[in-house]
Structure formats: C-alpha cells, structure tokens
Amino acid sequence: MPNPPDYSWSVQAQQPVDYQVSMVQGLLDPSNSSLARACGADGVRKVRCLVVVDDVVDELYGDRFRDYFGAWNIEAAWQPAPGDETAKTLEQAVAITEAMSAMGILRRTEKVIAIGGGVVMDVVGLAASLYRRGIPYVRIPTTLIGQVDAGVGVKTGVNHGHHKNRLGSYCAPTTTLIDTEFLRTVEPRHINNGMAEIIKMALVKDADLFELLEIAMPVVDAGMMADRNPLSIEIIARAIAGMLSELEPNLWESVLERSVDYGHTFSPSLELRADPPLLHGEAVGVDMAICVALAHNRGMLSKEDTDRALRLMCAAGLPVTDAVFTAELVSEALRDAVKHRDGMQRIPLTTGIGSVRFVNDLTDDEIERGLDFVSQWAAEHREETA
CATH class of the missing domain: 1.20.1090.10 (Dehydroquinate synthase-like - alpha domain)
Known part of the structure; x- marks a missing residue:
C-alpha cells in the first residue's frame, strides 16, 4: 500500500501590544478624569471594577479612592492584599483570581485596578493573565520602585521555591498611571x-x-x-x-542580551x-x-x-x-x-x-x-x- 500523505500546518500570528504609561498630577482629585477613563467610566452610567490594593496603601488612601470612585459612579469591589515579598506567591495570585470570580467580572469590559508597590503589580498582573486566559487591568504604582520599574513593563511573576519570579507571564496593562504624590508617604x-x-x-x-x-x-x-519640582520630575521621567x-523593542525577551x-x-x-x-x-x-x-x-x-x-x-x-x-x-x-x-x-x-x-x-x-x-x-x- 502507498504511504499516507504527510499533513502539516503552519500557523503564524502576531499579538499587538498597546498600553499607556502616564505621569499624572492629582490622580485622586475627582476633577481629574484620568483614572475614571482608565476604568471605562464617564460619570453617568455605572461601571464596575475590582480594586486590589496593598493593605498599607488602603489604610493611607483607601477613603480617597472610594470617594473618587463614588464621584464617577464606579462600583468597586474591594480586595486588600499584602504587599511584602513573602506574599509574592502563586497562592496569592490564585486568591486574587477567586476575587475576580466572586465579583463575576466581565472578561473584556470590566477591569482590575492594581494599587500598590511592585509586589502587588506583579501578583495582580499574573492573576490577570491567568483568569480566563487574560483580562484587562490597570496599574497604579504607589512606591518609587513601582513607578520606575515594576509598573511600566509587561512582566508579571511570583516567587517559587528559592527562586525569584520563577513563575510568571507577559501581560501588559491597559494603562499605568503614575502620581508622584503617593511617594510622600513612602518610608x-x-x-x-x-x-x-x-x-x-x-x-x-x-x-x-x-x-x-x-x-x-x-x-x-x-x-x-x-x-x-524640575529635578525630581526629570529624574523619574528619564528613568x-x-x-x-x-x-519596547524586546517586550517578549526574544533577545536575551x-x-x-x-x-x-x-x-x-x-x-x-x-x-x-x-x-x-x-x-x-x-x-x-x-x-x-x-x-x-x-x-x-x-x-x-x-x-x-x-x-x-x-x-x-x-x-x-x-x-x-x-x-x-x-x-x-x-x-x-x-x-x-x-x-x-x-x-x-x-x-x-x-x-x-x-x-x-x-x-x-x-x-x-x-x-x-x-x-x-x-x-x-x-x-x-x-
């Protein structure tokens, strides 16, 4: 009998990446629409989001965030989370996905808002990449390392075993909003x-x-x-x-140098x-x-x-x-x-x-x-x- 023919298919695709990193003054002023727009709000129709916030940041700024969301008719499900390195675990990422499920977040039109330092940025990003294979999220970094590093790229991750960021993914936020005013309360x-x-x-x-x-x-x-002031703004902006x-030219690290x-x-x-x-x-x-x-x-x-x-x-x-x-x-x-x-x-x-x-x-x-x-x-x- 003749040999059966070979069958093979070549699949090619490109994944577009388009996100905004913005330095914003007065982010929590209700007259500033930056955060509202990032949540998809216009102040008229009600929109929902899941807020995952560093528990220390929640104590410092939680009331102001709640007032802002209320002013823009944003119904926020609130999920405080630990922001120290010991909380950078797969278990914590899964806990955040469970909060997404409990809220019943919609896959494309409702967003997760990550507020805190680098740990929260990384863990929420990983959770967002895992839940239903990817949902949109917004980053609001409140520490200096979050504003110049963890909050601006597309890498997410958690520690595993004795290894830093051993489990992770590439998952771009829709927006990163940076207000240096948060640094005033950073130790x-x-x-x-x-x-x-x-x-x-x-x-x-x-x-x-x-x-x-x-x-x-x-x-x-x-x-x-x-x-x-001109000096601090130039330092942060240049970084x-x-x-x-x-x-940007190497978001997925195809080049390892x-x-x-x-x-x-x-x-x-x-x-x-x-x-x-x-x-x-x-x-x-x-x-x-x-x-x-x-x-x-x-x-x-x-x-x-x-x-x-x-x-x-x-x-x-x-x-x-x-x-x-x-x-x-x-x-x-x-x-x-x-x-x-x-x-x-x-x-x-x-x-x-x-x-x-x-x-x-x-x-x-x-x-x-x-x-x-x-x-x-x-x-x-x-x-x-x-």
Missing part, C-alpha cells in the same frame, strides 16, 4: 529601594541621569521625590523613558536568602557593586567612574556588600542565570557610565577578585557604607 528605606533601579538605568544608558543623581542625592527623600525605550538586566544576575538569589532580609533594590545594589568591580578589574571602567558609581550607591542608602553574598552564592546564582539566559552568561557590564557590553566568560577567579575589591573599597569608605 525612606523604600525610597532608597527605588533609587537602585534609577541608578541602574543611569549606569547602563544615561550618563546625564547619573549626573543629575549626583546633584540630587544629598537632598533626596520622600518629600523631594513627591514634589513636582521611565529609558526603561521603556529598552523594553538585555541591558536592564544589569544588577539582576546575582541579586535574585541574594534577595531570597539574605539574613536579615533585603529589599529588591538593596539586593540589586549589592549586585551592581560587584558588576562595577568586575568592569573595573577588566579595564572597562576607570577608577574615577568606579568610585563615582559606588559612592552614588552608598549616597542612595544602598548596601554594596552583604554577608550572604559569598563567592559560592555568586557562582551558584550565575549558573542559574545561565539557564535563564539560554545557556550563556550574557552579563551586562559598564564600559563607562551610560553604556554596557555583554560578557560570556566570567570566571570564578574574577568573582573572588570582584568581591575582594568591593569589600576593600567598603572598608576604606566605611563612613559612606555605614
């Missing part, structure tokens, strides 16, 4: 936390931003970052613009193991410090720029060393990063402030020398690192 440590991601963007992409940070750092605090310009991974090669392992615990930006700071040392030891970064980079991190209140950050941990973290980066190191290192080059030949000996360099530098500048 100093969390301002420092967000500064790490801004320093990252300065080191890999924007030397002018780095110089602005050197000028601003002595006066940076929650009030300064909340005020819409967001730089991040988006790097992400990503300059925005600077400071994120070794920090995921450190962040989940540090004792006492570190915030995300603090772990990134320790990671960036060794990357600065590695670049310096390879002759890619001058001594002057090496000192400037480490001094800026310290001025921002970021650690540059940690007792858990040993050569063994760094090497283990690098092995895991190689798996994440499809078999290659793809480590971004600075070639002068504002530019990077990717390396794939980092050795254990270099790691040891990099750690020694940072430890010696920190010892010589003990007052700055205290």
Whole structure:
C-alpha cells in the first residue's frame, strides 16, 4: 500500500501590544478624569471594577479612592492584599483570581485596578493573565520602585521555591498611571529601594541621569521625590523613558542580551536568602557593586567612574556588600542565570557610565577578585557604607 500523505500546518500570528504609561498630577482629585477613563467610566452610567490594593496603601488612601470612585459612579469591589515579598506567591495570585470570580467580572469590559508597590503589580498582573486566559487591568504604582520599574513593563511573576519570579507571564496593562504624590508617604528605606533601579538605568544608558543623581542625592527623600519640582520630575521621567525605550523593542525577551538586566544576575538569589532580609533594590545594589568591580578589574571602567558609581550607591542608602553574598552564592546564582539566559552568561557590564557590553566568560577567579575589591573599597569608605 502507498504511504499516507504527510499533513502539516503552519500557523503564524502576531499579538499587538498597546498600553499607556502616564505621569499624572492629582490622580485622586475627582476633577481629574484620568483614572475614571482608565476604568471605562464617564460619570453617568455605572461601571464596575475590582480594586486590589496593598493593605498599607488602603489604610493611607483607601477613603480617597472610594470617594473618587463614588464621584464617577464606579462600583468597586474591594480586595486588600499584602504587599511584602513573602506574599509574592502563586497562592496569592490564585486568591486574587477567586476575587475576580466572586465579583463575576466581565472578561473584556470590566477591569482590575492594581494599587500598590511592585509586589502587588506583579501578583495582580499574573492573576490577570491567568483568569480566563487574560483580562484587562490597570496599574497604579504607589512606591518609587513601582513607578520606575515594576509598573511600566509587561512582566508579571511570583516567587517559587528559592527562586525569584520563577513563575510568571507577559501581560501588559491597559494603562499605568503614575502620581508622584503617593511617594510622600513612602518610608525612606523604600525610597532608597527605588533609587537602585534609577541608578541602574543611569549606569547602563544615561550618563546625564547619573549626573543629575549626583546633584540630587544629598537632598533626596520622600518629600523631594513627591514634589513636582524640575529635578525630581526629570529624574523619574528619564528613568521611565529609558526603561521603556529598552523594553519596547524586546517586550517578549526574544533577545536575551538585555541591558536592564544589569544588577539582576546575582541579586535574585541574594534577595531570597539574605539574613536579615533585603529589599529588591538593596539586593540589586549589592549586585551592581560587584558588576562595577568586575568592569573595573577588566579595564572597562576607570577608577574615577568606579568610585563615582559606588559612592552614588552608598549616597542612595544602598548596601554594596552583604554577608550572604559569598563567592559560592555568586557562582551558584550565575549558573542559574545561565539557564535563564539560554545557556550563556550574557552579563551586562559598564564600559563607562551610560553604556554596557555583554560578557560570556566570567570566571570564578574574577568573582573572588570582584568581591575582594568591593569589600576593600567598603572598608576604606566605611563612613559612606555605614
């Protein structure tokens, strides 16, 4: 008998991505329609949404959000959620999907509003991507790290086991609304936390931003970052613009050499193991410090720029060393990063402030020398690192 014919089909499709990131002043003023429009409200017909809000933010701003929604005839189902790193779990994402189900949210015309820091942004985004295989959601980041990093891209995720963001998805919000006024009530440590991601963007992409940070750092605090003064607005806007310009051509990470991974090669392992615990930006700071040392030891970064980079991190209140950050941990973290980066190191290192080059030949000996360099530098500048 003749062989049966072969059957094969080729399927090709493209998924459009279109979302808006906007800096908005007076977001909770009922005369400001930005949030209402993001919810699909016109103030006349009733619309519904599910609000997932960091429980601390709920205490601070919950009444103002409720008043705003009432003024625009928005019926909001309210779901407070923990915003600390221990709550960044699959179980928490599932709990949010259950709130969606209990509300009976419509799949396309009703939205989830995520209000809080980076943890809430990531967990709600994952839940939105999972529920009925995707429903629209809006981000309102209220921390500095949320406003310049977690709130502006399309990545979502939760921690799993001993791994940072091991489970996740790509799920763009419909809108991200950024009001720096929320920063006024952010604790100093969390301002420092967000500064790490801004320093990252300065080191890999924007030397002018780095110089602005050197000028601003002595006066940076929650009030300064909340005020819409020219310096703070330019710092935040440049960080967001730089991040988006790097992400937009590569939203789905088809290209694994990503300059925005600077400071994120070794920090995921450190962040989940540090004792006492570190915030995300603090772990990134320790990671960036060794990357600065590695670049310096390879002759890619001058001594002057090496000192400037480490001094800026310290001025921002970021650690540059940690007792858990040993050569063994760094090497283990690098092995895991190689798996994440499809078999290659793809480590971004600075070639002068504002530019990077990717390396794939980092050795254990270099790691040891990099750690020694940072430890010696920190010892010589003990007052700055205290």
